[in-house]
Amino acid sequence: MRRSALDLGVGIFVLIGILALGWLSVKLGRVEFLGGQGYQVTADFPSVGGLKAGSAVEIAGVEVGRVEAITLADYQARVLIRIRSDVKLQEDSIASIKTKGLIGEKYVRINPGGSDRVIPPNGRIREVEAPVDFEELLSKYIFGKV
């Protein structure tokens, strides 16, 4: 009798452990169930240079969405972004790919515009800025002067 009570205790303990692990992986992996909230917009960049699915989308340093996927369309990078539903993007908003610090991770910064038209769900951010390629700039200054 005492043996089975011990087994039960261990079983519950293991179960709690597995649940905790599950919660941790969801939290750390930023998995969203049921497709997530908010609406999707796309933006075509000449290059995304290091941006990944899951990267943050920020306005004034505040996270307002995430990059969901990056695909190739007409030899440009098409970035699929999910934006929080309470955030409206004006039609002339500018999306740029920036780096946190000098060598930090890449994120999308949106510079809000002043147009009275907003980008509808599944719409497109037309004004984009490609990331500045530091290596390319550097090589220009190193090899450029002949």
Place this chain on the structure above:
Amino acid sequence: MIHPRRLSLILAGLAALCLTPAAWAGAPTDQLKAHIDQVIKMLEEPVLKVDGKVKERRVAVRKVADNFFDFAETARRSLARHWQGRTDKEREEFVKLFADLLERSYISRIELYGGEKIQYAGERSDGDVATVFTKIITKQGQEVPVDYRMLRRGDHWLVYDISIEGVSLISNYRTQFNKIIQTSSYGELVKKLKTKQEEFLFEEETKTKGSAEK
């Protein structure tokens, strides 16, 4: 044998084809190239190259720029959210100050032009907006990518944004204007732009006077 009347009809048709502005539409690169060539020609003009003619040359370049640059659109987009709360009079004043600012920072830079080559590397259009990709090739052989964002206004394509090395002009000014308005006020921004313009005109004046005395 072609009948002379028929020949004149054909010629008239050809002439009409060349002159109709409709033939221009859908060709942002062609229009941009024509304007840029015009500016380069002006800069290479020996009559205007003399030191004392700085002002005349700037006025001439500005005149061409007015033809293919949509200053109002650029100003509106640069002011972004703060454009909404402005009255028509304020907007008009701001567009003028902003055009002066661009003239100060860019047209004076263009005057340093010394035979750099410009390459047209294709365009991408999407409805009424188009991007024309160009490359400026310096004498040292460095390539500087310059992209022009253009808007269609009837038969004309007007530039409203320029990206140099991927950095957009509007994005740059939008961030700066926003910072000034947030930390002080719109009035402060206008005051700043006005003082800068006055300083610039004053400097220009003393410079031309100096070279005249020489």
